[in-house]
Amino acid sequence: MVLPGSRAHRGRGPAGEGGRVPGVTAKVKAKERVAIGGTALRFEDLRSIASGATVTLSSDAAARVAPSRALIERVLKQGSTVYGVNTGFGQLKSVRVPTEEVEQLQLNLVRSHAAGSGPELEPRIVRLMLALRAHSLALGYSGVRLTLLEHLVRMIEAEILPIVPSRGSLGASGDLIPLAHLAMGVIGEGEVRVDGRVALASDLMRGNGMAPLQLQAKEGLALINGTQGMTSVGALALIEAAEVLRAAHVACALSVEASRGSTKPFDPRVHAIRPHAGQRDSAAQLWGLLEGSGILASHQDCGKVQDPYSLRCAPQVLGASVDVFRRTRETVLTEVNSVSDNPLCFADTGEVISAGNFHGEPVALALDFLAIAMAEVGSISERRTFLLLDSRMSGLPPFLSPAAGLRSGLMIVQYLQAALVAENKMLAQPASVDSIPTSAGQEDHVSMGMHAAVKALALVRNVRRIVAAELLCAAQGIHLLHPLRSSERLMRAVQGLRKVVPPLDEDRRQDRDLAALDEWIASGAAADLAQVEPF
Structure with a gap:
């Protein structure tokens, strides 16, 4: 409902059901847009993203991410050993992975780290996690493709918000478990909640003209190794x-x-x-x-x-x-x-x-x-x-x-x-x-x-x-x-x-x-x- 004297009552749009919880600031104005991956996000931008604003990639995102992606591809061709790109993770850092298996390495990482439990994070928090992870990756120091960032933004636009358990993170190396569940949705293997029921993310992607993302070198690690879980909450x-x-x-x-x-x-x-x-x-x-x-x-x-x-x-x-x-x-x-x-x-x-x-x-x-x-x-x-x-x-x-x-x-x-x-x-x-x-x-x-x-x-x-x-x-x-x-x-x-x-x-x-x-x-x-x- 629209409460007397509230921001919604003074002309702001009604709160959407994609993550609205009773007791939350009213929905952002219709068609409000927040660009990520460029200028610094403000506090009001976070409020807007959580409340359902349209999220877009900044115009210079492609130019920002291209050099670091080219660097990852170059070191792979040179045969250099780079942690998380062609090695195992954590204590397995010294295990070298053959070049032909580096993509499987990223897929294995996401699957193996999806081990969370406890109450689900609210959809608004998941929306923030997707946007803030994309924003950080778009700054150009993570070696990911522009395709990955575009995929995250399309998920936000289509309200494909993966189910993310709230328990499991130790806060270093980042929020590994919650972000792994987020990444499971990105690759189409996770679940989402729609109208109270659980559905496969891949089904929603197909319904929105999308396909699950195929991870390439370093991209699985880039998706899960960050602080966007704790930061979004x-x-x-x-x-x-x-x-x-x-x-x-x-x-x-x-x-x-x-x-x-x-x-x-x-x-x-x-x-x-x-x-x-x-x-x-x-x-x-x-x-x-x-x-x-x-x-x-x-x-x-x-x-x-x-x-x-x-x-x-x-x-x-x-x-x-x-x-x-x-x-x-x-x-x-x-x-x-x-x-x-x-x-x-x-x-x-x-x-x-x-x-x-x-x-x-x-x-x-x-x-x-x-x-x-x-x-x-x-x-x-x-x-x-x-x-x-x-x-x-x-x-x-x-x-x-x-x-x-x-x-x-x-x-x-x-x-x-x-x-x-x-x-x-x-x-x-x-x-x-x-x-x-x-x-x-x-x-x-x-x-x-x-x-x-x-x-x-x-x-x-x-x-x-x-x-x-x-x-x-x-x-x-x-x-x-x-x-x-x-x-x-x-x-x-x-x-x-x-x-x-x-x-x-x-x-x-x-x-x-x-x-x-x-x-x-x-x-x-x-x-x-x-x-x-x-x-």
Whole structure:
């Protein structure tokens, strides 16, 4: 559905079913296009690709990849030994493969490494994986043919998105197992899910006038030796975290209002003398959201001296999380626009160099930090909700019920928050501090970057539900303060929320209300209506 006040509601196209999950930013504008393999991709490009934008190859992709492909063909003719081109892999690096079997070598690699398990990655993540792998390969250091890149782009265009298990990657040598499953689809031997059923990728290719790709020298290794699994999952975590952070500021401001707290802690002068960028920006958002509040004016002369930390220190906590979000976004974008293959082809000097750009440590560390930062957004949101529900602290009816006792009101939503905060404490434990050697010790240190990405995405979604619960309670608090009115910006948000969830006058099940608000947050509507700028 199109939610009131959302981007879709203001003219953006409806979300396509190719990977849409409730609680995701609205679909990109019709016919939006993203060119890969040329200029650096931006954060908005990742959002667009995940949401169904048309993906094309840059005009100079052919010129970029031709020299490195020619280098691979030249070393084969010369009989040179090159890792992964005419040798075995990992500990089998010293086993020379005859020239007539180099294509079979690539096929064997893809088949043997498709060993994943666990829940399937969402189609939007798989779409990103295809696009980002093609983008990296198109930068011209991987020795692949233009034909391979064109094939990947056609798969995206036809929504041929292979089934990729989420478990199996160690984050070095890249995301081998998930990318092997992706490559199985590329060669027509993998499966795809269509309308809830499993079909062969080769069948869908034939239905779209395509044929499975026949791998040539190095191309199997080029497809699976990269960080696009963790990077794609991490990119989606960032895309969703961006809206959670914006909505968290709306929820916080509404909680300040409902509890009749002070705006003095958000005074720009306070943050000018401790100028962390995120703190300063967070305080500015809260200061602006509360400007002109009638509720604030009603209690200017009250006896309160200081508010609890969850209100008073909100910019310091939310702002620190904004800083981490920004740093993680920068790291992921650097990785998106990098070459994470091995070996690397430097056509200008005629060298093929074995190195370690596939190691996912930069991404793993960044996503671990993102998880910690977003866990704090959820933790402080739960504390504010607890405050609102406690009549001794908030001055509102117990559990925000107009008839507490006979009715339980919103008591139980804080239980859900507490459960999710507790789960987030486990999800926030860093994955990147672990390492288990593989391949007979040849690959003796790994990043666990895919673990960091998967848990970061799960944690962000938990925080979104926690913030949804705070919004539910804060809006009920504003309802109970009628006829007092909040600021114009916050009242627009409350009015939009009321089109999704009505006030609580009688007890009712809360899961549906929370799910609706969860999707409302992710659509961008909560923050858009309150005019909260992106971080």
